[in-house]
Amino acid sequence: MSSSPVLNDDQWLKLLEYIAETYNEVTLSRGFTYFKQQRVATLSISEARVVQARVEESEDYSVTLHLDKLRASQCTCPVQTSCKHLAAVWMELADRLGYPASQIMNAKLHLKRASSISSSESALMQLPKMDVTGWQQFLDNYTSSVKPTYDQGNYVDLLRHQLQNFKKIFIPFSDTDRIFFDMYQELFILRKIKAQYAQGSVNYYTSSTLYRNYDEFHNWLKQKPAIINLSNSGERMEQTLNYLNQQMAGESGHSYQDYGVYTVLWKYWIAPDSEADHFVSKELDIIEKMINDKPSPSLSAAKAFLYLQQSKSREAWEALEANGSFKEAPAKLFIPFLNHLYDTQNWEELVFWLRRSSTFFNTKRTKELDAYTEYWKKAIQHFPQAEEHMWQVLEELLPHSFRVIEELLYEQGKWKPWLEMQILQGHDPLYHRIRVLQPIEKETPKLLLPYYHQAVDHYVSLKNRHDYKSAVRLLKRLEKVYKKMKQTEQWENFFSGFMERHSRLRALQEELRKGKLLG
Known part of the structure; x- marks a missing residue:
C-alpha cells in the first residue's frame, strides 16, 4: 500500500461535506452507537483506496467505501446507501486514521464552526490595517457567542478563553501594534463588564469584578511602557486617547474609572516620552471642545490633569472647580494629582492641593485617607513649614482622622499627646x-x-x-x-x-x- 496518507485534511473536509449532505442526524446517531459498540468487526483498505468492512448485527452486513468516489459507497443491507452500517464504518475508519469520529456524527456543526474559524482567521489578517474602532468592532463580533452570565467573574473568564485563540494564529502585527492590540483586548473586557453594570443587573459580584479588572489593567499598563516610542506609535496613541475620551464622556456620576486608566496611561506611556508636550497641547484642545458639547466630570478631571502636566497647578484646580458637581467628587479623584505633584517634587503646590482637597477626605478611614496622610508626611520632609497646616487639617477631619493623628504622634515621638489619646480612649499599658x-x-x-x-x-x-x-x-x-x-x-x-x-x-x-x- 502507498506510504501517502489514506486521507489528508482537504479530503477529510470533503468527506464531512459528503456526510453532511447525504446522511440525516438519526442515521448518524445510530451509526455512532454501532461504532461505540464495536460492531465493525473487520476493516481493510486496498491499494485502489477501497475500504471493505463487516458490521455485525442480527445478520452481518458487508460495507464497501470508495474513498475517491464517495457516492459509490454501499452496504448489503436493505437500505444499501446512507445507512447506519455505512455511518459506523466511516466513523471506524476516521478513528483508525486519527480523525475524531464525533466529527462524522456532527458533520454539519463541525463544518459550520470550521467555516466560522476560517472567516475569523481571514479577518484576523486584516487587523494590522484597522484603526482601534475596527478592533473593537472585530472583538464584538469575535466574542458574540459568549453570553453574559450572572457571575461576572465567569463571564470575564469566558471572554478571555475566547480571546486566547489569537495566540494560536500568527497575525502580522508590528511589535508596537501587538502591544496596543493586547491593550484593546483589556479595554474591550472592561467595556463589556461596564455594559452589564449600566443595565442595572448589578450586585456585589458585578461591582467587585469591575473594580478588580480595572486594578489589574492599571498594573498591566504600568508594566508595558518601556517598549512604546511615541515617534513610531503616535497615531495609535492618538486613537487610544480618543477612545478613552469617548469612554470618559459616557461615564455617569463620579465613578472616574476610565479617567483612572487615562491618568495611568499618561504617567507611564506618554509623560516620559519627548513627544509628550505635543500630545498635551493637542489633547487639551480636543477635551475642551468635548466639554463644551457635553460637560462630564471625568473630562473635567482629565482637563485638570493635563494642566498639571504643563505645571499649571492652580489652573488645574480651577478646571476641577469649574465642573458643576465638583463638590460631590470622591477622594480617589485627587490621588493622581497629588501623586504627580509628589513625583515632580513640587512641594509648595502639593501642600496647596492637600489643603484645598482636605474636605473630600473627610470620610471613614479608607486607603485614600491613608494615602492623603502619606502625601502630607512626604511634603513636610521637604517643606517643614507645612506641618502646622497638616495638624490643623487633621483636626478638622476629626473624628475620621483620629487613628491617623494617633499614628502620626507616635511616629514623630510626640509621647505626651499620644498618651493623652490613649487615656481618652480608655486604654492602659x-x-x-x-x-x-x-x-x-x-x-x-x-x-x-x-x-x-x-x-x-x-x-x-x-x-x-x-x-x-x-x-x-x-x-x-x-x-x-x-x-x-x-x-x-x-x-x-x-x-x-x-x-x-x-x-x-x-x-x-x-x-x-x-x-x-x-x-
Whole structure:
C-alpha cells in the first residue's frame, strides 16, 4: 500500500461535506452507537483506496467505501446507501486514521464552526490595517457567542478563553501594534463588564469584578511602557486617547474609572516620552471642545490633569472647580494629582492641593485617607513649614482622622499627646504590646507614670482576682520604670502607701506575693 496518507485534511473536509449532505442526524446517531459498540468487526483498505468492512448485527452486513468516489459507497443491507452500517464504518475508519469520529456524527456543526474559524482567521489578517474602532468592532463580533452570565467573574473568564485563540494564529502585527492590540483586548473586557453594570443587573459580584479588572489593567499598563516610542506609535496613541475620551464622556456620576486608566496611561506611556508636550497641547484642545458639547466630570478631571502636566497647578484646580458637581467628587479623584505633584517634587503646590482637597477626605478611614496622610508626611520632609497646616487639617477631619493623628504622634515621638489619646480612649499599658511603650520608657519614662498609676488604681477598684493579677503585672512594670528613672526611693514610698491603702484586700496580697512584690 502507498506510504501517502489514506486521507489528508482537504479530503477529510470533503468527506464531512459528503456526510453532511447525504446522511440525516438519526442515521448518524445510530451509526455512532454501532461504532461505540464495536460492531465493525473487520476493516481493510486496498491499494485502489477501497475500504471493505463487516458490521455485525442480527445478520452481518458487508460495507464497501470508495474513498475517491464517495457516492459509490454501499452496504448489503436493505437500505444499501446512507445507512447506519455505512455511518459506523466511516466513523471506524476516521478513528483508525486519527480523525475524531464525533466529527462524522456532527458533520454539519463541525463544518459550520470550521467555516466560522476560517472567516475569523481571514479577518484576523486584516487587523494590522484597522484603526482601534475596527478592533473593537472585530472583538464584538469575535466574542458574540459568549453570553453574559450572572457571575461576572465567569463571564470575564469566558471572554478571555475566547480571546486566547489569537495566540494560536500568527497575525502580522508590528511589535508596537501587538502591544496596543493586547491593550484593546483589556479595554474591550472592561467595556463589556461596564455594559452589564449600566443595565442595572448589578450586585456585589458585578461591582467587585469591575473594580478588580480595572486594578489589574492599571498594573498591566504600568508594566508595558518601556517598549512604546511615541515617534513610531503616535497615531495609535492618538486613537487610544480618543477612545478613552469617548469612554470618559459616557461615564455617569463620579465613578472616574476610565479617567483612572487615562491618568495611568499618561504617567507611564506618554509623560516620559519627548513627544509628550505635543500630545498635551493637542489633547487639551480636543477635551475642551468635548466639554463644551457635553460637560462630564471625568473630562473635567482629565482637563485638570493635563494642566498639571504643563505645571499649571492652580489652573488645574480651577478646571476641577469649574465642573458643576465638583463638590460631590470622591477622594480617589485627587490621588493622581497629588501623586504627580509628589513625583515632580513640587512641594509648595502639593501642600496647596492637600489643603484645598482636605474636605473630600473627610470620610471613614479608607486607603485614600491613608494615602492623603502619606502625601502630607512626604511634603513636610521637604517643606517643614507645612506641618502646622497638616495638624490643623487633621483636626478638622476629626473624628475620621483620629487613628491617623494617633499614628502620626507616635511616629514623630510626640509621647505626651499620644498618651493623652490613649487615656481618652480608655486604654492602659496592658492594651499595648510591650515594644510599643519601650521607646517612651527609653526617652521620657516620666510620662508613663500617670498612665501606669491610673491603670493600677482602675484594676484594683474592680476587686476580683483576675484584675488583681493585671494590677500586679502593671506594678512590676511600673517598678522598672522608676528604676529606669533612678528613683527607687520614690517607688518604695509609693508602694508602701499602696500596701497600706489596700492591706485588707487579701486576694490582692496573695497576688502580690505570687508576683514576688511581697516577701
